[in-house]
Amino acid sequence: xxxxxxxxxxxxxxxxxxxxxxxxxxxxxxxxxxxxxxxxxxxxxxxxxxxxxxxxxxxxxxxxxxxxxxxxxxxxxxxxxxxxxxxxxxxxxxxxxxxxxxxxxxxxxxxxxxxxxxxxxxxxxxxxxxxxxxxxxxxxxxxxxxxxxxxxxxxxxxxxxxxxxxxxxxxxxxxxxxxxxxxxxxxxxxxxxxxxxxxxxxxxxxxxxxxxxxxxxxxxxxxxxxxxxxxxxxxxxxxxxxxxxxxxxxxxxxxxxxxxxxxxxxxxxxxxxxxxxxxxxxxxxxxxxxxxxxxxxxxxxxxxxxxxxxxxxxxxxxxxxxxxxxxxxxxxxxxxxxxxxxxxxxxxxxxxxxxxxxxxxxxxxxxxxxxxxxxxxxxxxxxxxxxxxxxxxxxxxxxxxxxxxxxxxxxxxx
Numbered sequence: 001x002x003x004x005x006x007x008x009x010x011x012x013x014x015x016x017x018x019x020x021x022x023x024x025x026x027x028x029x030x031x032x033x034x035x036x037x038x039x040x041x042x043x044x045x046x047x048x049x050x051x052x053x054x055x056x057x058x059x060x061x062x063x064x065x066x067x068x069x070x071x072x073x074x075x076x077x078x079x080x081x082x083x084x085x086x087x088x089x090x091x092x093x094x095x096x097x098x099x100x101x102x103x104x105x106x107x108x109x110x111x112x113x114x115x116x117x118x119x120x121x122x123x124x125x126x127x128x129x130x131x132x133x134x135x136x137x138x139x140x141x142x143x144x145x146x147x148x149x150x151x152x153x154x155x156x157x158x159x160x161x162x163x164x165x166x167x168x169x170x171x172x173x174x175x176x177x178x179x180x181x182x183x184x185x186x187x188x189x190x191x192x193x194x195x196x197x198x199x200x201x202x203x204x205x206x207x208x209x210x211x212x213x214x215x216x217x218x219x220x221x222x223x224x225x226x227x228x229x230x231x232x233x234x235x236x237x238x239x240x241x242x243x244x245x246x247x248x249x250x251x252x253x254x255x256x257x258x259x260x261x262x263x264x265x266x267x268x269x270x271x272x273x274x275x276x277x278x279x280x281x282x283x284x285x286x287x288x289x290x291x292x293x294x295x296x297x298x299x300x301x302x303x304x305x306x307x308x309x310x311x312x313x314x315x316x317x318x319x320x321x322x323x324x325x326x327x328x329x330x331x332x333x334x335x336x337x338x339x340x341x342x343x344x345x346x347x348x349x350x351x352x353x354x355x356x357x358x359x360x361x362x363x364x365x366x367x368x369x370x371x372x373x374x375x376x377x378x379x380x381x382x383x384x385x386x387x388x389x390x391x392x393x394x395x396x397x398x399x400x401x402x403x404x405x406x407x408x409x410x411x412x413x414x
């Protein structure tokens with residue numbers, strides 16, 4: 001397998017002319033493909049499960065054949081440091097698992113691949129910032145024997161010593177900036193990160209790559225549930241063709257998983273918060289590298305909202321009259337402009353108060369309780385899925401768009 005060729009497929013142009021016209025973009029922008037994401041995971045997983053782990057193979061796959069320095073000697077030195085970081089990461093994560101079961105180390109590895117594909121020229125500090133962005137949250141000394149922890153700390157210190165004082169300081173500052181502090185709200189965390197991004201804009205690239213991977217990692221599927229489905233054609237038929245029999249899923253309903261539809265919608269809410277806060281920082285709008293990753297997060301979120309909606313109308317609310325009613329109500333809501341605001345709850349509108357009622361909670365206990373309540377309300381989940389489709393299309397269509405009422409201080413209903 002040619003790692004470089006495979007990795008270059010990660011961003012594909014939007015295939016559907018209907019979608020392109022709907023988005024009204026001047027040129028087809030890259031859209032992330034779930035099938036390629038699954039291939040990326042399988043390639044990395046295959047290497048990680050080998051009897052003798054080849055750090056060089058993983059490193060070369062991450063950088064996609066690019067160099068880290070114009071000088072041959074410096075390039076070799078920097079690649080050596082990157083391989084040291086991989087060695088530390090493999091030891092530190094060991095048998096840790098993601099919520100849905102895959103090895104936890106796949107997340108920083110995939111996020112680094114996504115980050116690297118977005119950069120015309122690679123920077124060692126940027127790559128290390130993505131690889132190590134979660135270590136202060138994920139790596140706990142109590143999870144290891146004393147001798148293991150000492151060995152791991154020794155690896156990390158050796159890696160930092162090889163970098164030199166200036167680069168070491170930059171890397172450590174980046175890791176601290178990317179780490180959410182205890183009791184810090186998500187809004188405060190992103191606000192602090194964006195403040196630090198002035199002298200170090202790569203921090204925002206790292207966060208977008210992190211969110212892109214988290215968005216794609218919400219499913220354990222053999223193939224993209226949207227494969228072979230023209231989403232907008234299905235919606236058009238539902239609204240305008242009176243003898244349309246409705247969407248019929250090709251497969252049976254999958255067993256319940258830890259990442260249900262309500263929790264997927266919450267992840268889309270987090271993306272909405274991140275994208276809205278980035279858009280409010282005008283200095284970041286002209287950054288080309290940032291905009292490519294920004295749109296990739298939008299595209300991935302858009303597709304996930306579509307998957308969630310198709311699942312709901314395929315398995316939970318099957319009556320086409322009910323589906324049509326919910327879509328028309330959501331359409332009227334969107335055209336009213338309320339979709340662009342954080343709103344207060346209103347019994348006459350299902351979508352009013354969606355963010356403040358179900359998603360905007362700092363307490364995990366309260367958040368999970370509200371998500372469980374949302375999961376029982378399939379009609380609201382359908383309209384919420386439509387709302388997110390519209391929101392991410394707004395982000396893609398208008399370079400100045402953001403949801404009003406979202407700030408680093410939190411959610412403020414209008």
